[in-house]
Structures are given as C-alpha cells and as structure tokens.
Amino acid sequence: MVAGGSLGGLRTVEQLRAHGYTGSMRIVGDERHLPCNRPPSSKGVLSSTASLSETLPESTFRQRTSTADAQRSLGTKTFCSNLADRVVELDKGETVAHHGLVVATGLFARRLDTCTPAAGRFVIRTIDDSLVLRARLRPGIRAVIVGAGFIGCEIAAAATALGCQVTIVEGSSGPMENSIGRKLSDTMKPLMEDYGGEFRTGRVVGLLTALDQRCVGFTLDDGSQLAADVVVESIGSLPNVEWLDGNNLDLTDGGLCDDSMRVRGATRAVAVGDIARFPDQVLGGDARRVEHWATAGDTAKIAAATLVADLAGQASPAAVTPTPSFWTELCEVRLVGVGSPGAATSVRELEGDLGHPARGVALGYFREELLAAVVTVTLPSNRQLHYRGLVATARELASNLPAFQPNPTRKREDQ
Numbered sequence: 001m002v003a004g005g006s007l008g009g010l011r012t013v014e015q016l017r018a019h020g021y022t023g024s025m026r027i028v029g030d031e032r033h034l035p036c037n038r039p040p041s042s043k044g045v046l047s048s049t050a051s052l053s054e055t056l057p058e059s060t061f062r063q064r065t066s067t068a069d070a071q072r073s074l075g076t077k078t079f080c081s082n083l084a085d086r087v088v089e090l091d092k093g094e095t096v097a098h099h100g101l102v103v104a105t106g107l108f109a110r111r112l113d114t115c116t117p118a119a120g121r122f123v124i125r126t127i128d129d130s131l132v133l134r135a136r137l138r139p140g141i142r143a144v145i146v147g148a149g150f151i152g153c154e155i156a157a158a159a160t161a162l163g164c165q166v167t168i169v170e171g172s173s174g175p176m177e178n179s180i181g182r183k184l185s186d187t188m189k190p191l192m193e194d195y196g197g198e199f200r201t202g203r204v205v206g207l208l209t210a211l212d213q214r215c216v217g218f219t220l221d222d223g224s225q226l227a228a229d230v231v232v233e234s235i236g237s238l239p240n241v242e243w244l245d246g247n248n249l250d251l252t253d254g255g256l257c258d259d260s261m262r263v264r265g266a267t268r269a270v271a272v273g274d275i276a277r278f279p280d281q282v283l284g285g286d287a288r289r290v291e292h293w294a295t296a297g298d299t300a301k302i303a304a305a306t307l308v309a310d311l312a313g314q315a316s317p318a319a320v321t322p323t324p325s326f327w328t329e330l331c332e333v334r335l336v337g338v339g340s341p342g343a344a345t346s347v348r349e350l351e352g353d354l355g356h357p358a359r360g361v362a363l364g365y366f367r368e369e370l371l372a373a374v375v376t377v378t379l380p381s382n383r384q385l386h387y388r389g390l391v392a393t394a395r396e397l398a399s400n401l402p403a404f405q406p407n408p409t410r411k412r413e414d415q
C-alpha cells in the first residue's frame with residue numbers, strides 16, 4: 001500500500017518492481033488528477049498561457065509498463081492508520097489491510113497565522129494552485145511575495161517577467177539565504193532587483209489588512225504598510241502526517257526514519273521523499289528532511305530495497321545516504337547544487353568570480369576540511385558533473401574515515 005501517489009510514491013512503486021516485488025500494489029493519492037511534476041508550477045507554468053487541459057499532459061508523470069497493474073485510487077485520502085495491525089482507513093470509509101506500507105504523503109504549504117479572509121492570498125504547491133495564481137498576475141498589479149526561499153523567488157521572478165510590481169518580504173537578509181548561504185544570496189539579490197523585484201529583507205509580516213472580505217496588504221514589524229492586489233505566502237511547507245497519528249511514531253517535522261528509510265517504531269513501513277526525516281551518515285547531526293525533487297527518487301530506491309527485504313524476512317542491503325541535489329531557475333540564472341550547503345562552516349569560489357555570475361561560478365561549501373556541497377551558477381552541464389563527482393568523492397572518503405567527526409556546533413564563518 002502506497003500512501004501518496006506523487007513523485008516519491010510513483011518512484012517507490014517502480015523501484016519495488018525493479019527489486020523483484022511481484023505482489024499487488026495500491027496507490028492512494030488525494031489529488032483529483034494524475035499527479036504532476038511540481039517544479040514547473042513555480043516557473044514555466046506561471047509564465048505560460050496554456051490551459052489546465054494543455055498543461056496537464058506535459059506535467060503528468062509517465063506511467064511505466066512495470067507498474068501498469070498497480071491499482072490507483074485518485075482523489076482519495078488516507079484518513080487514519082493502525083500500523084501494528086497493518087490497516088489504513090481511507091476518507092471514503094474503506095479500510096485497507098496491507099503487508100507493507102510506503103509513506104509518501106509529502107507536504108502542504110504553510111500559511112500565515114491569521115484569520116484574514118483567504119481571498120487575495122495564494123500559495124503554490126500544486127499545478128492547480130499555480131493556474132489560480134497565474135490568472136491574477138496581470139501587468140501592473142502589486143504582487144507581494146512573503147518568503148524568499150526557492151519557490152518564493154521563482155514566483156517573484158515569474159511575476160516580474162509578467163509585468164507585475166513585485167515586492168518580496170523576507171525575514172533573513174536575502175533571497176534563498178537559508179539554502180545557499182549568505183555569499184551567494186548577496187549575489188542573487190541585486191540580480192533579482194535588476195529584474196524589477198524589490199526586497200524588504202529582515203522584516204516580518206504583522207497584521208494583514210482586509211477590505212470587502214479580501215486581503216489587501218499588511219503591516220510589517222517596522223510599522224510600515226504594504227498594499228497588495230495579490231499576496232503569495234511562500235513560507236515553507238509542513239508534512240502531511242496527521243493520518244499517522246496514534247501509532248507512537250516520532251512525527252516531529254515528518255516521519256523519522258532509520259538510514260534504510262524504515263519508519264522508526266513501525267515494521268514493514270518505509271517513508272520516502274519530502275515527508276521522510278532521515279540521518280546523514282556522512283555529515284552526522286540530527287535527522288532532517290530534504291525537500292528536493294531528486295531526493296524523492298533516491299530515497300525511493302533505498303526504501304524499496306528495504307521493504308522488499310523486510311517482506312521476505314531478509315537482511316536489508318547496506319544503505320548509503322543519498323547526496324542531496326537541487327536546481328532552480330530564475331531571472332535567466334540556473335543554480336545547480338549538490339550536497340548540503342546548510343552544513344558548511346565556510347564558503348569559497350572554486351571557479352569564476354561572484355562579481356560576474358553570468359560568466360559562470362562554482363562555490364564550494366566546506367564543513368571543516370570536507371567539501372560538503374557545491375553550487376554552480378550558469379555553468380554548463382559538464383562542469384556541474386565535475387563538481388557532482390568532487391562532492392560524491394569527498395562524501396565517500398569521509399564516510400570511510402572513522403576519525404572524521406564534524407563538529408555540529410561550530411559557528412558558520414562566512415556564509
């Protein structure tokens with residue numbers, strides 16, 4: 001039984017077959033149409049004029065022949081579960097017994113904590129969200145984006161390109177700072193400003209203002225007012241774990257897993273993708289979730305191997321922590337990252353000059369002596385592959401060095 005039929009769920013089903021599982025499979029997902037690839041929702045879909053019926057076929061995940069016999073229940077939600085008895089209850093009243101469970105219910109968009117009417121306020125998690133927002137992004141309107149993470153910045157870039165007056169409110173000092181560090185964020189900020197986005201950094205949203213049952217702006221913590229025709233809340237996401245309540249699991253920020261993606265505290269249950277909180281065997285520290293497209297596929301491989309072994313009563317293969325990788329595209333810049341920039345204690349240029357990002361740059365993120373991550377800016381794919389190899393090698397060497405003890409409390413120097 002696979003709960004959640006988007007990227008992580010689909011990749012796990014494929015991997016279960018690839019690992020020799022021949023039994024029946026049922027995928028339960030609450031989206032009303034076949035699940036879509038999410039990255040274009042905050043990029044190309046916002047800038048295109050295609051309708052839902054034109055956009056859906058391009059964005060829908062391809063079904064592989066190996067999984068064509070899997071039973072799919074669209075528009076159906078897992079409501080609650082008893083993992084000890086291996087049953088899951090669906091919102092349509094059905095109780096499903098299973099031999100093994102895949103937890104792939106992902107995340108939902110976090111909202112501002114306010115009772116202000118929802119009209120005029122938007123989030124993007126699905127393609128439907130994207131089309132609803134797109135219909136409002138007309139030239140000249142005032143669009144305020146709250147949160148300058150990857151998704152917020154991508155939405156801001158798309159809205160700017162559509163001719164909206166864009167303001168981005170961010171609590172830290174710049175765009176994507178939490179993900180790519182201060183140095184690169186400082187490079188991206190003027191670049192986004194050149195495209196027309198205006199930043200209000202180091203600021204937090206206070207009271208929202210409503211008129212005629214519609215949000216029309218808000219006050220910032222410095223007392224200033226921002227008027228808005230459209231407010232996009234892009235302040236992170238929260239895991240869809242409610243249906244797992246009552247099973248004595250650690251559901252603090254997603255489902256806690258071991259390094260084989262087994263849900264801790266359950267048997268024959270694995271978690272994959274955005275919802276899975278798992279340890280990094282190389283960098284150590286607390287288990288964490290990784291909200292990247294590639295991680296859904298990487299964790300699916302490990303989880304499927306584990307589940308197949310557990311179902312057969314065999315020892316699961318030794319797990320290797322997947323190396324995170326991500327990309328984003330905005331203002332004609334493509335950032336590609338491999339590794340964990342957030343774990344670094346220092347950052348330096350490996351190639352190019354941050355003063356001229358358009359000519360191509362590679363930034364190395366070091367945790368003490370270990371190359372923990374590289375982020376490239378507009379570099380060709382052969383250079384990206386080169387740095388991917390460097391990070392992979394560094395991780396492999398570090399995992400073979402028992403003496404390597406990264407100090408989780410060391411202060412970050414120049415990010």
Ligand SMILES: Cc1cc2nc3c(=O)[nH]c(=O)nc-3n(C[C@H](O)[C@H](O)[C@H](O)COP(=O)(O)OP(=O)(O)OC[C@H]3O[C@@H](n4cnc5c(N)ncnc54)[C@H](O)[C@@H]3O)c2cc1C
Nearest residue numbers: 004006007008030038039077078105106107273274292293
């Ligand atoms: C707008 C956007 C842009 C992105 N862009 C990038 C990018 O450029 N690069 C990158 O690396 N990553 C990007 N990502 C992240 C990437 O898309 C995710 O990491 C990936 O979608 C995770 O897949 P998942 O299957 O774990 O979770 P999800 O995609 O969230 O899928 C979970 C599925 O479970 C369903 N579900 C939830 N609760 C239940 C329930 N109780 N019962 C049944 N079904 C349920 C959901 O409806 C959903 O279909 C982006 C994400 C978003 C939202």
